[in-house]
Amino acid sequence: MPSAPKVFVITGPSGVGKGTLIRGLLERVPDLELSVSATTRAPRPGEQDGVDYHFLTPQEFERRVAAGDFVEHATYSGNRYGTLRSELERRLESGAGVVLEIEVQGARQVRRAMPAAVAVFIAPPSREALRARLIGRGTDSAEQVDARLQTAERELESQPEFRHVVVNDRLEEATDALVSIVRGEIDGGGSGRI
Ligand code: 5GP
Secondary structure, three states, rough: OOOOOOOEEEOOOOOOOOHHHHHHHHHHHHHHHHOOOOEEEOOOOOEOOOOOOOOOHHHHHHHHHHHOOOEEEEEEEEEEEEEEEHHHHHHOOOOOEEEOOOHHHHHHHHHHHHHHHHOEEHHHHHHHHHHHHHHOOOOOOHHHHHHHHHHHHHHOHHHHOOOOOEEEOHHHHHHHHHHHHHHHHHHHHOOOOO
């Protein structure tokens, strides 16, 4: 019997609602933990080091890339983001399933490095909806919103690479869909890789 998948990659464009969907997923599926990523981006108001991200200087990030400390890493909107191997392994060793909230380049790297991982692409109901959400959350300047939307165009093209796609139109329905994909993969004990 193949063992149940332990690593779940939640990917899709910035502003699509990955974080909110993941919060709903973690409330409803026990024994899942969210991996805390590293980034060189400046903390937003209210973000805490070690909780929202491990905030690293560009030098420290590159040192850790060279040391092979990352499972995956990518440049996104001029900043570096990555999943630390230590962060992932510590959680897996404790017996938890681990959720990675990452952009598409990182999701591809995880697919290569960990074929047993399960990836879910979160899509917006429309490009207009994505723009409205990025502006509405108020965390990015107008230039940053434009840059993120340009990146989103490329990311949306990668959607067919992913077996699981959830359209985040109504939050409750999208959360149900994500929960059922994850439960199905856990109960199925290992069918349907990315
Ligand atoms: P934000 O700056 O809005 O927190 O994140 C920007 C993008 O980077 C989002 O799409 C987010 O999912 C992605 N991201 C966050 N952590 C990681 C990571 O560890 N690796 C990769 N590849 N992307 C990440």
